[in-house]
Amino acid sequence: MPKPVKITDTTFRDAHQSLMATRMRTDSMLPIAEKMDEVGFFSFEVWGGATFDVSIRYLGEDPWERLHSLKKTLQKTPLQMLLRGQNIVGYRNYPDDVVVRFVEKAAENGIDIFRVFDALNDVRNLETAINTVKRVGAHAQGTVCYTISPVHTIEHYLEIAKRLAELDCDSICIKDMAGMLAPQRAYDLVTAFKKEIGLPVHLHCHSTSGMALMTYLRACDAGVDIIDTAFSPLAWGTSQPPVESVVAALKDTPYDPGLDMRLLVEISEYFRGLREKYYDPIRLIDPMAERVDPSILIHQIPGGMFSNLISQLKEQNAMDKLKEVLEEVPRARKELGYPPLVTPTSQLVGTQAVLNVLSGERYGIVPKEVREYVKGLYGKPPAPIDEEIKRKIIRDEEVITRRPADLLKPELETIPEEAKQFIESEEDALTYVLFPKTALEFFKKRVLKREEKVRVPTEAERQELEAVAALSTAITMYLASAPETVAVIPVRRVGKISAWGIAGRQDLMRVGGSRWGEYLEGI
Known part of the structure; x- marks a missing residue:
């Protein structure tokens, strides 16, 4: 019996990871989060994947604080994360003690749904994570990674899904990370899963090849329960299909999710403005990532x-x-x-x-x-x-x-003394074990930032700051009307503050530049 499809929004995680190298900041999310909470999504994907690494490595943000802030704001809609099984949110296998404690703390800080996958579809690499998710009372979504090869048949995928069901998963996700899942193939997969397993099926597609929206429509015919979308300014290309287009396409069908199109458009305007104001000027969105590329169906x-x-x-x-x-x-x-x-x-x-x-x-x-x-x-x-x-x-x-x-041997109890002096919580300990070098640098910068906030500038420094502010404003105003051939070379702050450096960073945001990563933090 056909029924309305539910929708998960990926704008705060996979959408900006796919299009803009995972660079959306927490303070770009919070102003619109409460309004998004009114839409009626099945869930928000807000965490996991590359967001953890990028937050501490490039943005100078604590990913745990981001999760806590979003949970405090998004009180009506479940929060979801992408967990790489035994890889957690990193790039290697971690021991069970780290996996268990990470899942426990993620649930404690606000994650309701864990989408757990393994790159090889080796269910053994999912067991510890899924068992822990179930133990803490969260929703365990076992994941089947879709690809194309002579061995990846419907029967092959069905066998993986059955093993996930045996782990007592609450739902099954078909993860089409490359955008290669064709409409009829999706119909066959969803049909087989619904018939043989009986769990809710969640379909995750990328728009890379241009087929995703058609794939979603055909999956609805097969009885898919949930699909992933993003708001249109951060949709298409290597991201997900736009929620507005999906809702419009399903209107007046048995699958109509019943979401308010006016509210969706209003929220999209926020992301459109955000994209234009903060992201395009510093070239965070790669034009290649926004293109439809059917050649992926050949080279995969x-x-x-x-x-x-x-x-x-x-x-x-x-x-x-x-x-x-x-x-x-x-x-x-x-x-x-x-x-x-x-x-x-x-x-x-x-x-x-x-x-x-x-x-x-x-x-x-x-x-x-x-x-x-x-x-x-x-x-x-x-x-x-x-x-x-x-x-x-x-x-x-x-x-x-x-x-x-x-x-693998346990790692949480083997943190070196050099790192322990900077660790303030269990969350910090997990961050360190996952990314030791990056985390240590992040912790040290955190201490320096706090010291800078506490320190009161001297009268001479205050006068210097006022002079710098006035001069940098004048430089920036000049640059705004100067010919395109005129540019300020950004410089790092060494010793005394440089007015040209400040203006250079402002100009970098205005006209773009290949070295934006060095200056993003603190702007």
Whole structure:
């Protein structure tokens, strides 16, 4: 019996991760959050994925404080996060003690729904996280990562979903991270899941290939329960389909979610203004990420992975090798057992493909992470790894067949003294274990910021600040009317404050620049 579809909003997580390198700040979210809470979404995806790493590495923000602030504001709608199974929100397997405590603290700080996935669809890597989610009374959403290969059949996906159901998951997500799920394939998958498993099915698609909206409509015909969308200023391209378009398309059908279009448009205007005011001037939104790219259906390289390949080739002055690398990726992926191209396996396959092309000898240079993958330390690949390639990479070394995390020692009790002096909470301890070097730098900056706030400037410093403010304003006004060829080179603050430096940062925001990352914090 057809029924209204529910909608999850991804604007505060996957949308800006996909289009603008995860750079949306908390103070850009809070002003509109209360109004978004009135819409009637199934959930808000607000945390997880790359948001944790980027918050402390580039934004100078505490991700735990962001979660706490959003939970305080969004009181009507459940909050959701993307959890990378045993990888948590990082890029390696962490021991069980870290996974358990992270889930406990995430739930305590406001996460209601945990979407848990593993890059290899190895359910063993999901067990600890899902069991903990259930124990703390949150919603466990087991995830099947969708990709295309000879081994990824409907039966293959159905077997994974059945194992997730055996873990007592509350719902199943089909995660189409590359935007390759065709409408009829979605219909067949959802139909099989609904018939054989009986749990609610949540469909997550990216618009990369241009099929996502059509895929959603066909999935509705099969009885999908929930779909992911984003507000239109941060939709399309490598992001999700726009909520306004989805709601309009489903109007007067049995699947109509019944959301207020006027309210949706009003909220979209906020994000449109935010995008124009803060993000476009400093080129945070990559034009390539906004394009529809049907070629992904051939090379199967997701947007984020494609950007990484471009970056690696530019660093080596080898952009002329791009075509060869794009041809090498599917070849290497096949030899490595057809892993889905999602973090972290997308990085492993992509880097190996680049090395295979640039070194002149395939698998002549193999990164440590690829060796560990071949040894089974990331989990079991969907298909057997090519035997010849395996011998070339690890020779006669034994392949691990047990759950990889069983080999890991607890880490929460081994934090060094250097870090302990900066750790103020259990959340800080988890942040450190996940990203030791980055977290330590973040903690030290946090202390310095507090000291700066407490310190009262001397009379001489106050006069200097007033002079700097006046001069920087004059410089900025001059730049506003100056020819395009005139520019101020941004400089770091060293010793006394530089008026030209301040004006340079302001001008950087106005006209854009390739070094924006150095100056984003504190602006």
